[in-house]
Amino acid sequence: MSVLHSDGEGLFIAPNLGYKIEWGEENSLTLEHQLLILQKADTLASENRLKEALELFSVAMRYGPVRPEQLSTLANCILRNFKVKHDSYDTDKITLSKNESSRVNSCDPFSCPCCHRFLSEPVTVECGHTYCKRCLQRDLFSKCKLCRYNTTRCGTVQEHSPNVILSNLLEKWFPNETKVAKVIGEMEDMSRRRCFKEALVLSSNMIKSDPSDVLGRLCRAEVYAGLKQYKSALKDLEELCLNSPGWPEVYFQKGKILQEMGCTNDSLQGFLQCLALDGDFTLAKKEVEKIVYDVLSPACENVKVGPQEASLGSSPHMHSKVEATNAQAKHPLPMHPYHKEKCDAPCRLESTEPSCLSRAATLHASGHLGGSGTEEGLKRVSSAPQLGGQDKGVLLKRKLSFSEAGPSLTHRGGNKHKKQGDMVPAVNCVPSPCREVPAELLEASDFECPLCMRLFYEPVTTPCGHTFCKSCLERCLDHMTQCPLCKDSLKEYLASRQYNFTEIIDGLIKKYLPEQHLERHKMHIEEMEELSDLTKNVPMFVCTMAYPTVPCPLHVFEPRYRLMIRRCMDTGTKRFGMCITDPQKGFVDFGCTLQIRSVHYLPDGRSVVDTLGWKRFQVLSRDIRDGYNVADIEFLEDLKVEDMQGLLKLVELHNQVYEQACTWFQNLKSRFKGQILQHFGPMPERETDIQATPNGPAWCWWLLAVLPVDPRYQLSVLSMMSLKERLAKIQQILTYLQSVYNE
Template sequence: MDVHFGNHLDHTPHDTTPGLRSEMLEVTREAFCAGNYKLAVEIYSSQLADPRHLDRGLCLLNADALSGAGRIAEALDFYCTAAKLDRLRVNELGTLVDCIAHTLRIKERIDSKGVSEDEPSLDLFSCQLCKCLFYKPVTLECGHTFCQRCLENNSIKDCYLCRYKLSKTWGAEKPIDFRVNVVLNGLLHKWFCAESEARRCWLEGERMHNERDFINALEKYNKAVEIAPFVSKLLGRRAELHIAMNNFRQAVDDGDTMCQLTPHYPKAHYVKALALSKAGQKEEALKEYLYCVALRPDWIAAKQEAQTLLSEMFSSVFKMDSFQSLMVPHHAGPSTRLKSPSFLLGCLHSTPGRQSQPPNSCKDVLSNPGAETTSPCEKSKTLASVQAVLPGASSLKRKLLDQPQGTTPHNKQLRKDDASSCQKPAACCAGRRVPPQLLDKSDLECSLCMRLFYEPVTTPCGHTFCLKCLERCLDHNPHCPLCKENIAQYLTNRGYHRTLLIEKVLQRYLSEELSERRKVHQEEITELSNLTKEVPIFICTMAFPTITCPLHIFEPCYRLMIRRSMETGTKQFGMCIADNEKGFADYGCMLELKEVKFYPDGGLVVSTVGLSRFKVVSHGHRDGYNTAQIEHLEDQTVEGEGLVALLKLHDSVYSQASAWFSSLKDSMKNQIVSHFGQLPGKDPDMQGSPSGPAWCWWLLAVLPLEQRAQLTILAMTTLRDRLSAIRRVLILVTRKRQPPG
């Protein structure tokens, strides 16, 4: 049995039980804690065999053990005996409440852990904070959406769902300005017009309720309920207002409706229980509180209320002047010594929240404690009342005792008439559904590309665009494309997180259109990934294989080019120098992105390294930057005698280069090393790379040559020609550094 018994140790005999040895008491406690309630019952019952010498502490311990064993009807007798000896205190009834709640869980087939307080389950269009339809939805930087009022009232500093830290925090000079998501707000008003209007009236009523303007608040609540009678939380708020206004009957009615709409929503039963308690209907209130504990076993407040009501009821039913009439001859067994209170038996066999109790119920006994004990007619009336709750039961106690321990028969009466009594839309039962006739693809199109949103992102000002569209706009101007509000801070933080709610709406309601949109995007990415037919060209400076090339990029066209090279996964682009006639030179070097750093102004610094040389076959343009169709260049390999001569030339030029570098001033050498690194060593295989030895390119990058001369050497496809050209340059620069005569 999944029940927590936290009160049995409080029911010790307080060292007033001479018949029970301390070691026996310890054994019994261990048996109880281990769940061996049968053994605990046997030991306790043996000590209570003589009804003339009853110990209150032992009665309570035995009652707890019987409850744990599922013998609740017998347990009630011993609780009654303890109540006769002294008033039952609230903390002494915890085990009884747990056991009754456990029985209800079995009966209603509720999971052993109960149900979540979030019942009814949330759908796509419910705010995770207020659990209701979004009203004035706000999308945070992280992409999650909440009601504007929920964010403001809860002083949100980070996202409730993902704990993303917002860029501005409460307590600063200027608090976070939560702006409504324009697209989502329009869709919600269009798709759920009635409920949105009801939500508006509801929140106006909330404000008046908080200001204690009860009359006007009730008017707003009534209007909201008239528009949307299926919203359980709305009925709950109106019930709370009725309680504040002492309109207990109306509060009970709202609680009843809540329980019909959401039978397994703990808060619904709690509201009804509170209303019933205020209305003086203690028995019905107790049932609802017990059902709350069945639904949420960890709900301490509901459990305390149930224990308090039980304590009061035991005290009122078993007053000293009426208690003797409940006693039967002493030769009877312990389970028949007392008549169990009818209100508790009713709790076990009625389903709270489904239907109000008839006027002639067990509460009559509670309002007149002596009635049950003085009149056989009253006893018959009480039994008839209980039989009305459980039809066909000739004897409640026999019904309980005949079933296996720890189980209770499931109530197969589903009360379909109650479930359908309230005209509620499908939104209440299976989540809100967008009416097909109101679905319009154009409502979910980007205002920049005029296509269906793809990776939608929402700016701090509340406007939504495709991620790629927004990035291209921000390359040119740090202002919202629609309202022109400055969103430089958003640009600085790179808070490009997709708006998850819009993505889910697209996936659910426009899945075919979204698949087509995704297909078009993938085709574009594939086209951009082809680094032979269309290579993006950065027109700037000379670049060489294996040599690092840091770049500061601020032009919008090159920002776009760098992003695309990262999005496609190639992380490559071509580098060429400018040409007055063709736009850029016919030869260049492919660069690979290693690191990208973004700056508040939208600019970026990229770290690249040269990969390979290429020849331009044709020139082109795309979205503001240059492109080219290229052919990669490779050095011709040499063998035989030519290889021997090439190796001799290679070693000679390398020695010449080392001597030149060593002759430089320390300041110049340090500057070169900090930018390009040390002179690379000789490669074991000088023809191992298609571009030749790395030291040649390092030397070409640091030698004081014009770019056109460097370009000529870059275009050479034989290592011999390149080494010969470098040797001539070294001779020239060495002569210039030598003093005349």
């Protein structure tokens, strides 16, 4: 048995973590031991100790399969070091760039928050922000650029349905931009169908008519790549890097093309540049993970490493690989910017920073490795504080290295010898100019809800692309789980309850229709104030008996009561009345108001409402609003006993009935007692001041709720305004129940 530990070389298993590695009969690590190494490697990577993390990941991968996504922490570490090495990707500058993007989008609501281009086929995601359909289909981001909401769920065809109202408005207001966007969409559709020649003609004509159209040039680069004309594709991308140095998608596409050419080293550089500009670019993150995985993976899956070799960070497999590398390094091949359609060596483009991973990553594809430059570059980067000691990382020296070239990025003038201080700072792609809606084309009728036929208030957009007032849509979903217009299923939308306002439509109304919006807002406030009155038109739930201070859980499934509960929550009162039914009047004259403590919504729209009894009331008048009962009410309070002698007699009666109630409850069978405790909780303690509250002692109501008597009899006790009479009634019930029990 051998124990691996941190000794300055090779494999690091921290003694303070208690990791202990035991070797089996074939001197191979078990799955459990591999997991420990991966955990340690993750820890090192999160601490920015890149060299040591690389070594451990490499060792772990020689003892069993590891998925590329398990290298996520390592990829983040590599990206952090990349940013540190190139100060043009400094975090503060990136943050400033993102703030600038937000400012641009607030100025021009018709720009996509992701690509900052005109909103072509605008799609509103669950958080309420709107993006190009193209950006969503290509998975160009994983979190909303404006609110950080996770957008990975927006992946189905239905969820990519364009916002109908917004699409019509953009086509009406900006016909030229909409036409260009349609051509771009047609080109990309041709590329998906692999009609590259037709797409090339279309994209070339677009660029000829408007050389400044960067999206058209990006599409043409993709078409060139589809035709295997990598030289032309890279030329277009290089021009985009000069004109839009902060556009992450350009660097991602550049990395993909270089990857197809077999230039793994430089493709990694492109992906890192992309992630440095946009850390949420999921596709680039996955590509980095795959490249690092390929670099660290052993050439032979059956390689076994003994404890001695593992502790030194080497193996026969590694020795043979290094020997082959050194042999081929004696005859290096020339480097090409893009001289050949299919390069035989790792490409080093003028605009691409030399990779931080070794040319050994592309050894099998290219047969080239810079020997002296590899060692020198490693020493330079190893001396950086964030990478650990210079004497560590035997595996890193053999499988990974850092290029000796200086940190030069994209340059305006194409001069690759410019100093770092002359570099173009990393900024987001040049945004489109702010657009204004033509006044003659602005109509308030374009912003009317198709359900209430009024100006949108708190507009929300469904996954199928239709927009409604939030309250209007919720009322429709109370009755059916389909879109009111197209009848598409909204079951998932209802289950998620992500009714976030469509900010672009809400913002357009406030900006261009301020007077109409103010009038609509006042109307809404008046409606809410009317619904907030606790004595006038109080919503009534006709169901069961309720009592002050006693819990009353409810299962709400009828559409009218869904609406009622939602209004109670929206107004902030969180209160409604509870009465039992009456054949003649609809509901009885006395009841108890309930206060909502919490609402748990079920996926199909039903809800479980946790309520607590609040105050008793008497009904003065009845009415119906939107299908549910309402009433004008008057609250009831117990009449207080003022004289001392009467109060003493009342206290004596109170104590006597309380003791009698405790005796009755204790004599119940365990089964009944358990059910009562589960539903109503324990019996409240005796109170010192029995007239402190308008409803009297809480234990009286708890006892009345659990006593097995007719609801009509309970109702008569609820309506009493004298504590003495209520105690007498309860005593009468308890005496009767005890006599029945004794028989």
